[in-house]
Amino acid sequence: EINEIAQKHNLVVIEDGAPALGAIHKNKKVGSISTVTGFSFGPDKNMNTGEGGMIATNDVELAEKCRILRKNGAEKRYYHTYIGWNAKMQDPVETRINFPPVHLQPVYRKMFGTKEGMFPIAEEMAGRTLGLPIFLKITSEQQEMITEIITGSVRN
Known part of the structure; x- marks a missing residue:
């Protein structure tokens, strides 16, 4: 195992x-x-x-560090022991840059010797393509809301 x-x-x-x-x-x-x-x-x-x-x-030390990091790195109020983060989403739309191209994944690099620059179009598209919410029962209203939020974000 x-x-x-x-x-x-x-x-x-x-x-x-x-x-x-x-x-x-x-x-x-x-x-x-x-x-x-x-x-x-x-x-x-x-x-x-x-x-x-x-x-x-099951690692007590790691669990405590995670608790601190989720509170912006603060062990107690106004006492920061780590640089933390606040990862709350402003708008209810999860959007992300798509995954790196398959040929840049470590397993493919190792198996086939692929490297950056071998498939430039795939690499360019991976860096420019957003993954938008998609699910079976998405409504027209939800699609419109997503469009408005993304359009507003791009304009700002």
Whole structure:
């Protein structure tokens, strides 16, 4: 198992638990298997809260650091021990630059020796293409709202 290998080499395994929220593997709940599991609750996930996420860990030190970081790096009021962040969304529309092209993913670089510049059009499009909300029952009103928010953001 990956966790056994990681332990032998003093490494940490970070899991993406978003697609498996509530799942059980070998009598263990996802989120309790590796050192860290991240769960996303974005609009395109199994559990949607509009924004947000969760980190599950059995590492007490890491859990405390996560608690501090989610409060803008403040351990207590007006006392910042880390540079933190506020990742709340202003508008209810998740938009992101699309994923890097497949040929730039580490596994493909290793397997096929691909590198930056080999597929310039794919690379250019990946940096210029936005992933907009899309789901089965999107209404015309929701599409219009998304269009207005994106158009307003681009103009500003």
